[in-house]
Amino acid sequence: MNAENNFNFKNSDHHFITPVSDDLKKAFTDLQAYVKGNPSKRIQVIGHYTANEKNNSAYPNLGLARANAVKNHMMSLGVPSKIIDTYGTLKNDLVPNADNVYFGPIDYTVKTIVAGDTSEADELKALRDKIITNPLVLNFKTGQTVINLTTEQRQKIADISKYLDKVNGATCLIVGHTDNVGDASENMGYGQKRADFAKKYLIDNEISTSRITAISKGQTEPIADNATEEGKAKNRRTVVTLKETN
Template identity: 50%
Template sequence: MSKKTSYLLGILLTIIIGTLLYCYLCDDCHCFPSGEEAIIEDTNSIVEPEVIPATRNAFTISDADGDFNIEINDNFNFKTSNFSILEPIATGVTSEVARLKDYLLANPLKDIDITGYYRSDETNNSAYPNLGLARANAVKNYLISQGVPSKQIDTHGQLNDDINPDDASTLFGPLKFGIVTFEEGATDEVLEAACEAIRKNPLVLYFKTGEAQISLTAKQRQMIADMSRCFDKLGVKVQVTGHTDNTGDADNNVVLGQQRADFAKSYLVRNGILDSNVEASSKGQTVPIADNNTEEGRTKNRRTVITIN
């Protein structure tokens, strides 16, 4: 090979290598034929969020031991973390509730069973152990207002994360209904035991001097749920009695005790216990349960006692 040929080959190789390096290092160069361009991952692409459709449960009730049946698309609706029924209630629901009332009145051995659903990410601001039970009790009170006997209504709460709200945080029909048939003369020994336990060990709420605020423990929430069943099934009344320590004027303490009792009653009513089922009164400073000469004793005397008759 001549020197000239070697020289030309060297120039050609230099051009090829330079071109390849240029294409490799240049981001904006188009060095590849159409259809053979290098694939570059787009890290800035927008991922659309998954759209979860709202759950819409129909108002459905069926009696396996009878010929009663309801199935309509409307239902009782709620906002998330809330137990108040959204208004207005659909006309179709109202009409079917009237049929349900007539059916239960004609069949006193049958109960309507209501299970309220709640999600694990909801906040429970009710007096009940969970929002599902609070929702079931809200529906129960509506049925009672429409003439359904409270003795023929059973309520429950159940966790259900498969119910999804819409974009406005509305839950459509987070409920399940059923008809239960009992035998003649059947008694609920568990309920009767729970009611008797409340009579022996009432729910006691304590207050700071001059204050009337309520904060319930899980055990106290369960007691309120039991009370609700007691007056629904057994026809008892809830009795709320306010007490104070001996700080200040005795007459003023009667007023303060009544304010605390009224506050507790209002709290119960806001949480689905019917006003007509709650009686509020005050004993002021006249029934101490501890020594008023000590701060510990006065703390115990500043109380509101909630029980059933």
């Protein structure tokens, strides 16, 4: 991709600065035509960030968030998401200008998939098994419907997002659960709010709401004894995983 300009980002921001330059628009138009004529090609978008930036995105690091912002722009121009891979890399030698803007903290590479290479399919199968075996579980305090996700939990969101992005027809299932404190019908509502909170994180990762099912089981499916505080804490959970297909 040939362009004199690149995407620019303000310090600690994962939304690129608009408007995008005309030569960058043309470069992506040319890229769309190139990948259409070369189906064996894959595009790798690498976003960079520095250690002193604050990550306010839904992603585990700001570089990955920036790469995904560029990926979404590419998708809006007709480049299929299935052929775009995104990465985030720490790069502390980046220096912002006087207006606190980083110029072009994005790199691109093009990878060729050799005929008969099953590494992509194998990677997706391994990712699916990883998500189902070790799903994202969010634990809430009594009455709580919003929490701050850890970097590890955000990585699980990113993994689910990646799988849904690459596999046509794949969907995500989010189930909110509660302990048995209070009214059962109110707990059903708490469970739904917790599921909807997780759903918003997926939507922030640009996953279509049509591919997400968010439901509540309230207090009906405990996994621990509600007679103890420890058991109640385990029951106040939201489980995010892939929806099984027959």
